[in-house]
Amino acid sequence: MKPRQVATGLAVLAVATAPMVLGEYQLSLLTYVGLSAIVALGLVLLTGKAGLSSFGQAAFVGIGAYVSAIATLRAGLSPWLTMPMALLATGCCAWVGALVMVRLSGHYLSLATIAFGTAMFFLFGGLDITGGQSGLSGLPPLMLFGFAFTRAMPNYAFVWLVVLGLIWALGNLLDSRIGRAIRALRDEAAMAEAMGVDIAAAKSAVFILSCVLAGFVGWFYAYFQRFVNPSPFSLAQGIEYLFMAVLGGANLLWGAVVGAGLVTLLKPLLQARLPELFGMSGNFESVVFGGVVILLFQFASAGLLPRLQSALGWSAIAAHAIDPAEPLAKRAVFLADGPALEVVGARKAFGGVIANVDVGLAVRSGEIVALIGPNGAGKSTFFDLVTGVTAADAGDFMLSGASIRGCSGCEIARRGVGRSFQHVRLIGDMSVIENVALGAHLRGRSGMLVAMLRLNRREEAGLLAEALRQLRRVGLDGLAWSEAGSLALGQQRIVEIARALAGDPRVLLLDEPAAGLRHQEKQILAGFLRELRAEGLAILLVEHDMDFVMGLADRVVVMEFGRVIAAGTPAQVQNDAQVQEAYLGSVA
Amino acid sequence: MNAFVAAYLTQDGLANGAIYCLLAIALVLVFAVTRIIFIPQGEFISYAALTYVALREGHTPGTVGLLLALVAGAGFIDLLREGFGGLVSVVRRSLAPVGLAGLAAVSARFGLPALVDLLITVALVACMGPLLYRIVYRRIAQASSLVLLIVAVAHHLVMLGLGLYFFGPEGVRAAPLIDASVSLFGVPVQAQTIVILLSCAVLVGGLYVISERSFYGKAMRAAAINPIGARLMGISAELAGETAFLVAAVIGAISGILISGATTIYYDSGFLLGLKGFVAGILGGLASFPLAGIGAFGVGLLESFASFYASGFKETIVFALIIPILLWRSMAKAR
Numbered sequence: 001m002k003p004r005q006v007a008t009g010l011a012v013l014a015v016a017t018a019p020m021v022l023g024e025y026q027l028s029l030l031t032y033v034g035l036s037a038i039v040a041l042g043l044v045l046l047t048g049k050a051g052l053s054s055f056g057q058a059a060f061v062g063i064g065a066y067v068s069a070i071a072t073l074r075a076g077l078s079p080w081l082t083m084p085m086a087l088l089a090t091g092c093c094a095w096v097g098a099l100v101m102v103r104l105s106g107h108y109l110s111l112a113t114i115a116f117g118t119a120m121f122f123l124f125g126g127l128d129i130t131g132g133q134s135g136l137s138g139l140p141p142l143m144l145f146g147f148a149f150t151r152a153m154p155n156y157a158f159v160w161l162v163v164l165g166l167i168w169a170l171g172n173l174l175d176s177r178i179g180r181a182i183r184a185l186r187d188e189a190a191m192a193e194a195m196g197v198d199i200a201a202a203k204s205a206v207f208i209l210s211c212v213l214a215g216f217v218g219w220f221y222a223y224f225q226r227f228v229n230p231s232p233f234s235l236a237q238g239i240e241y242l243f244m245a246v247l248g249g250a251n252l253l254w255g256a257v258v259g260a261g262l263v264t265l266l267k268p269l270l271q272a273r274l275p276e277l278f279g280m281s282g283n284f285e286s287v288v289f290g291g292v293v294i295l296l297f298q299f300a301s302a303g304l305l306p307r308l309q310s311a312l313g314w315s316a317i318a319a320h321a322i323d324p325a326e327p328l329a330k331r332a333v334f335l336a337d338g339p340a341l342e343v344v345g346a347r348k349a350f351g352g353v354i355a356n357v358d359v360g361l362a363v364r365s366g367e368i369v370a371l372i373g374p375n376g377a378g379k380s381t382f383f384d385l386v387t388g389v390t391a392a393d394a395g396d397f398m399l400s401g402a403s404i405r406g407c408s409g410c411e412i413a414r415r416g417v418g419r420s421f422q423h424v425r426l427i428g429d430m431s432v433i434e435n436v437a438l439g440a441h442l443r444g445r446s447g448m449l450v451a452m453l454r455l456n457r458r459e460e461a462g463l464l465a466e467a468l469r470q471l472r473r474v475g476l477d478g479l480a481w482s483e484a485g486s487l488a489l490g491q492q493r494i495v496e497i498a499r500a501l502a503g504d505p506r507v508l509l510l511d512e513p514a515a516g517l518r519h520q521e522k523q524i525l526a527g528f529l530r531e532l533r534a535e536g537l538a539i540l541l542v543e544h545d546m547d548f549v550m551g552l553a554d555r556v557v558v559m560e561f562g563r564v565i566a567a568g569t570p571a572q573v574q575n576d577a578q579v580q581e582a583y584l585g586s587v588a
Numbered sequence: 589m590n591a592f593v594a595a596y597l598t599q600d601g602l603a604n605g606a607i608y609c610l611l612a613i614a615l616v617l618v619f620a621v622t623r624i625i626f627i628p629q630g631e632f633i634s635y636a637a638l639t640y641v642a643l644r645e646g647h648t649p650g651t652v653g654l655l656l657a658l659v660a661g662a663g664f665i666d667l668l669r670e671g672f673g674g675l676v677s678v679v680r681r682s683l684a685p686v687g688l689a690g691l692a693a694v695s696a697r698f699g700l701p702a703l704v705d706l707l708i709t710v711a712l713v714a715c716m717g718p719l720l721y722r723i724v725y726r727r728i729a730q731a732s733s734l735v736l737l738i739v740a741v742a743h744h745l746v747m748l749g750l751g752l753y754f755f756g757p758e759g760v761r762a763a764p765l766i767d768a769s770v771s772l773f774g775v776p777v778q779a780q781t782i783v784i785l786l787s788c789a790v791l792v793g794g795l796y797v798i799s800e801r802s803f804y805g806k807a808m809r810a811a812a813i814n815p816i817g818a819r820l821m822g823i824s825a826e827l828a829g830e831t832a833f834l835v836a837a838v839i840g841a842i843s844g845i846l847i848s849g850a851t852t853i854y855y856d857s858g859f860l861l862g863l864k865g866f867v868a869g870i871l872g873g874l875a876s877f878p879l880a881g882i883g884a885f886g887v888g889l890l891e892s893f894a895s896f897y898a899s900g901f902k903e904t905i906v907f908a909l910i911i912p913i914l915l916w917r918s919m920a921k922a923r
Contacts, residue, residue: 053737053738097911100915101914102918105733110734110737111870114627115907115910118903122901126901239741242741278753280752280756282749286746287748290743290749291746293738294742297731297738301728
């Protein structure tokens, strides 16, 4: 048994035995810890994984609480009926919010949630239907089979069952196809898009999920407190939820529990002591929490629990055996007649700098075309135009005869274009095999709920088996469970190729695949690319190593100052006067 | 509503809009140079208002203690970073703020003219800007803007608590700088409104000239447009950050003094004002000064008319404005 599993087991045991040793007051305090932990779990997904953060979660808790309270008090609905209503209401609000912010940078979401949290707080306190500042009272407790949740114990049990269930479900989610996409959002969103991840949809889904969790807490809160007023749904509380997540460790699910526990248990203590110390009454605990967060980011930005883990020497990656699985379905082969990829008249200007003028080339299936040229010739810009990273000003882009002009990067990946990047783009703290499996994103289908409930195991096994197969082809299967960031640069480039291949592309774009490789490794790579060519893949590569290019490519296209200056077989290009001038300067 | 009420609301909205305009400019400046979403900007307002009124009333303002605490904190961190070899420079850096704190403590006893109190207040608050940058942000200047934002929110909470400790919970209201009223097209206009609008115009104009013409202004613009390039040209990111915070603190201090003549300010009043500056700043994507300025007057007018039609929902309406603004921006980006 691994130490991590032992620690998890002990934590679950502690949760289970707490009611036997603790009194009413402690149990209800722990119920609050659990409630905060649920909100913080949503923030672990949102902040720690997807790199978005919300200060407005308390407002979503409030929406859940008020919707439930109003439905029960006005329409006499049972709490079990108001729960779906509360979840739906918060989900809809979050959906609208997501619609607004997904295309903008992350800090807009954060600022918008600050404004939203403030607006909602004043709204809760100002409306008649919410009872204004005095709120709504007279709510019934939860009832189950005629048993009322009036004492601390049933509330505690219910909340912590949900917490543990959520940790299980969210752990499943993160360990799935969708989860890998979510984990790419924070640092490598552009790469994930090239792997076929719909970034906007993934961000929205995480945001909505985290808000629905907050709405659940609001629903429970209404029947636990049995009255609802605006103060627990203020911006200050929203800030506190985020602090819990970052204090405990926003990258770990259990970090949410640790952070929620620390803040919730310390708060009454500080509230009692600090006013004595300062000689006046006031919310001085916020000074302490604020100070701790400032210090945290100066010295241990990952949070307490990850810090503890690394101090104990536990790896963040849990290696596990991969179940045998049926091979994934393959893509239809492109038609043999006509080029697999054809570009005519591509043009792109950045302000006054014209990066591509009238660039055109074609790559057939079973052909390797090399795009070469001095630095700044516009090769990488051309790659970005083909893969939809930047929009072209003009030009036709055809994939097997169908136009891909104006398609998103995600759609171009779906149609069969795989790519590697000039600057390696792997998710450093994720295992090599999971990085490769991200390339197979479009070959799976299961959604969030299926992943959370672990009903996606067959698909997962298929995706991971495919990733392992690609790693074996490139000779890196021995490193499958290493942290991708720990590999040598040359190996990371090869992992990128494996990742592109995991998507079963018909066209492969490689941006300087041989950079950083040793001579022998380059020869192995060249052999491998020939093998792929023989399988019918169309390969376009940018490369500076002339020996590598001239020995490998069927045709070479030379660019300079954004234009194609020569194209032909390696021998033709080598003898071209214009090319010689571009590379060696004028002979005359 | 009749024309008289409309004129009155417009006047009120423009005065508030001018304050939001100043704040929005400070926020956009700090964001452009340091990528920090500077939530604690509002605290400069309340600190300045409370300091100014304390000086007018002949008390030693809480700012004195706070400033000394910040000097001690920054000095301690500098010594940790530089070792005792840095002692001389730490002392040299501390002289001005400590001297200023002493001056403020002494001058409070003499009942000096308002203009002197005003200058002392601005100087005291201005000193805090660079010190806060050194203490809180210098070490994490390269962190993601998300981390910087979380730290800024934490920083705001600390400033809020310290504000309560050093200034107490009572609200203050200063006598207007000029207590008079003139009639414009038959509508009485408070002199304070005119003072606020004029100050805003002068400050904005001054900042424009400084950033276009002066050496420091150009260096700041360079640091904002291309931080790495600016650093390669010898512009220290640290200096740029401290200067941005200095300007933000000066703007906050002047806004605080201006607004304390028009409304009662508590230790926690600044936050909502600063947040409204952000709503305005976002209109220009936290990058465009003119759009931020237009947004600020829009926010001021909206707030003023909302307080007439739906006073209970004034804040909700102003902050909910951010949703259509962001929607517009995200559609502009999609195109």
